Structures are given as structure tokens and as C-alpha cells.
Amino acid sequence: MSDNILETNVLVLNRFYMAVRVIDVRRAFTLLYRDCAEVIDLDAGQFQSYDFDTWCELSQFTAMEKQPGEEYLQTVRFELRVPRILRLTRFEKMPLQTMRFNRKNLFARDENKCQYCGREAPTNQLSMDHVVPRSHGGKTSWENIVCCCIRCNSRKGGRTPKEARMKLLTRPSKPRINPIISQAVDDPRYACWKTFLPAES
Secondary structure, three states: EEEHHHHHHHEEEOOOOOEEEEEEEEHOOOHOOOOOOOEEEOOOOOOOEEEEEHHHHHHHHHHHHOOOOOOOOEOOOOOEEEOOOOEOOOOOOOOOOOOOOOHHHHHOOOOOOOOOOOOOHHHHHHEEEEEOOOHOOOOOOOEEEEEEEEHHHHHHOOOOOOHHOOOOOOOOOOOOHHHHHHHHHHHHHHHHHHHHHOOOO
């Protein structure tokens, strides 16, 4: 099995078909095998649901004529198609939709671009900058932290953008939906997610 494929994204819906999180393929197959979730897949323009056994049957059929964007895992007996969407079947309560503030989500919100110079960079070349520095009473929050390249962070130092004569490209704010989900939708493999996500304003 390819480690790469096992780490690709699967959108998880709650019982009410609302997007609640993104998990990797390894976790998705665990939920499916344990009968905690079902696959939601587009077939002839309509979404159909499949449990583990019926998904295995469908995989054997579709593997004979693979479509662009489909990915498969090689098992001992046959190829198993990677699902893109799961719907939870075991949980009655609607999960709380909390937006976790962390480095990964922040960089996804800002698309790995420095919010001062606009340069896109790998995460190891980026840092988190307090727009209003902590020494000025600035808080660690969605509304006061931006993705920043190391060069701009060093230039700004412990000053406000105005004091450093630097301009923010975008005013920071809390995203409406998980930025990891928003980022993944740009990948053609996850185009089917759009049906279950809030419309962009």
C-alpha cells in the first residue's frame, strides 16, 4: 500500500450531511470497516451510500475501468478504491464545529503566503506574526495573527505594521469553515466535497 495514498484526505459528514472534519484514508477505512460510517459517492449524477462490503464490490467493478482522479489501494485479493466522502452512522449528537486555532490551520487560511510581501513559501520558512505585538497588548487569536515569512518577521520585529512601515495584504479574521477543507477543494480529486460545504460569500 502506498503511504502517500493512505495520507490523502477524506471529508467526514455527520448524520445530517454537514461537513465536520477531514481525516486520512487510513482512518476512513477503519471507520468504514467498523461500520461506524458509510461511503458517499457520486454515481450517474446522484449520491449513493455504501457500507464496507458493497464498497469492496463496487471497487472490484470500477477497477476494471478506472476513471481520472480515482485512486486505489492494492489489497491481497483486489484493488480497493479510495473514498472521498464518509458519512458517520453511529453518532446521534451533532459534533461541535469548533475552529481550532493552530499553526497548520493558520497557514492554510493564509495559503502559505506571507501577509506582508505576498511570497509563498514552505511551512519551514514561515512563522506566525502578531500584527499588534504582545508587548502592545496584542492577543494570540485569528484576528491578530498572520502567516509571515522569516525576512518580513525579522524586519517588523516587535512593532506594529504602521510603526514598521509595512502593509498587511489581508485583514486577518476567523475562517467560516476549516481552512484545510477550503484548501483541499482546489484539488480536482476533492471537487465532490463542494456539494457539502457552505457557499463562499
